[in-house]
Amino acid sequence: MRAFEGEPAAIGGRGKDPVNTAMIRHWCEAMGDGHPAYTGPEAVAPPTMLQAWTMGGLSGHGDGTGRATRYDELLGLLDGAGYTSVVATDCEQEYLRPLRPGDEITFDAVIESVSPRKTTKLGTGHFVTTRMDVRADGERAGTHRFRILKYAPARRPAAPAPAEPPTGTATPAPGPDGTASSAPTTAPRPRRPRPVTNRDNEGFWEGVARHRLLIQRCTRCTTLRFPWLPGCNACGSREWDTVESAGEGTVFSYVVMHHPPFPAFDPPYAVALVELAEGVRMISGVTGVRPEEVRIGMPVRLEFQRVDEDLELPVFRGSVS
Template sequence: MTEDRPDALYERLRTFEGRPAATGGTGKDPVNAPMIRHWCEAMGDTNPAYTGPDAIAPPTMLQSWTMGGLSGHTDGTGRSTAYDELLGLLDDAGFRSVVATDCEQEYARPLRPGDTVTFDAVIESVSPRKTTRLGTGHFVTTRMDVRTGGELAGTHRFRILKYAPARRPATPTGPAAPAARRPRPVVNRDNRGFWDGVAEHRLLIQRCTGCGMLRFPWLPGCNTCASPDWDTVEACGSGTVYSYVVMHHPPFPAFDPPYAVALVELAEGVRMISNITGVPYDKVRIGMPVQLEFLRFDDELELPVFRASEA
């Protein structure tokens, strides 16, 4: 990433720093047990602190209590024009593409069912012009302070890149064109053992040695008892389709839509996301039995997938 010298546009963009993006916002619903339960089920988080009469909300739900949902904040609560003006200025300058880059959260106190959430947001910073692999543009950071009862509960920082896409070299076509490579998985110290197992045609599940809870995907610690110690068990390979989507995105190198992506519940009880093979994408159904297999995509990449039969 490189940084250009400040220019006239950047000086205009900087005038938005410190201006409000939302003021006096109020959550559409109080903190409530059903949403906490849905969140924990989706995340596979079984921490007992989130259930019972003294339950708290998972801290990572902080921003969710401020969201307006599909209908938005129809009463206009908290809405400010400064953020829209800033994005419009970037659009007019040719930075019309956008990608979310990262977010940061700080927690000051737990939220509990019944708490009413209020929030204010400010445009915290606009970066100088940056050149990235995606293209050239500006990073915009907003900071949202979330309160309940006038007391700070937490802070959420959200950062996007508004950019003009970089020009891509023409892609060779014809018999001499190289085959498109499927994107490589990110392998790090927390999941390396899983990928070592895949290389041996073994599907390994983490098991907490403190409480015995199985977990997937791989994590550095246990959600149930917080123990950092674990070993592994090998999945037998049987499972069922718990849920699925059919991808219809535009053509993309190494992918051939439409195709099915499923959330598979393994016989051991954990769930993982993978492709379904052996049947047309429109024949995949919830509850369909599937069996693990390993599919090779090129000389370097082999991935676990699940094969089903129409029967």
């Protein structure tokens, strides 16, 4: 597989659309990024959109440009060896010049590395890294590295067979229907996933522990932001303090989860994007109403839900008028 290193993954690819204000607007709305550099006559595209201009969508690059070459062959080889599952692991981007509306995007990609066989919690397989060089009107604009793991899923240990009762153990008395009866046994309920806590958001979780929902506020321009970030997305300042939310909000959008099932969750359940009275939005669960009763615009009120002995989460209780 090392022979694939340095081989092309895409040659002469061309973006399906030039850089344009409509896609920039959609991206900024989805990300909640209102930076003024992305609007107006001198607008530039957010740097993190670098890969977006190269993507072919569901229909792919129909004219054949940008079509995978040796990359397809490599993935087929891994599939044939039993590494049929795939997960994206990380990406890195380098920005060389801003992209502006009207720029025509072209790109080439190369298989940069194929790792030796690695064993992970997911299973055993190989990490494959591709590097894409992106150009705007023929000038290099940036580099995008993307890494996947092609792996064979780890086998789960088989459930142990029920143990035979030891000699001398009393046999349960037959029930009314003549069959042996015994107390039902239930497996312990799986624990909910733990939230990721790091130096950028630890203050938020410290507030939750005190039953306070804290919102970051830039001390330079007073812009509120959520989720917590190391710097202001309006003016770039790294100085901030917090304000406490009053806990009032409305459902801005929502989804009712039915499938796939996750351990420790009982579908169906509602997950909402809640717009707080302070103007920021956060994702959380909705309680107090049936999932099918959740509606956009529904008023909700903050409460703190004890999940287990060491986890408490902010959720929102809905009310049906």
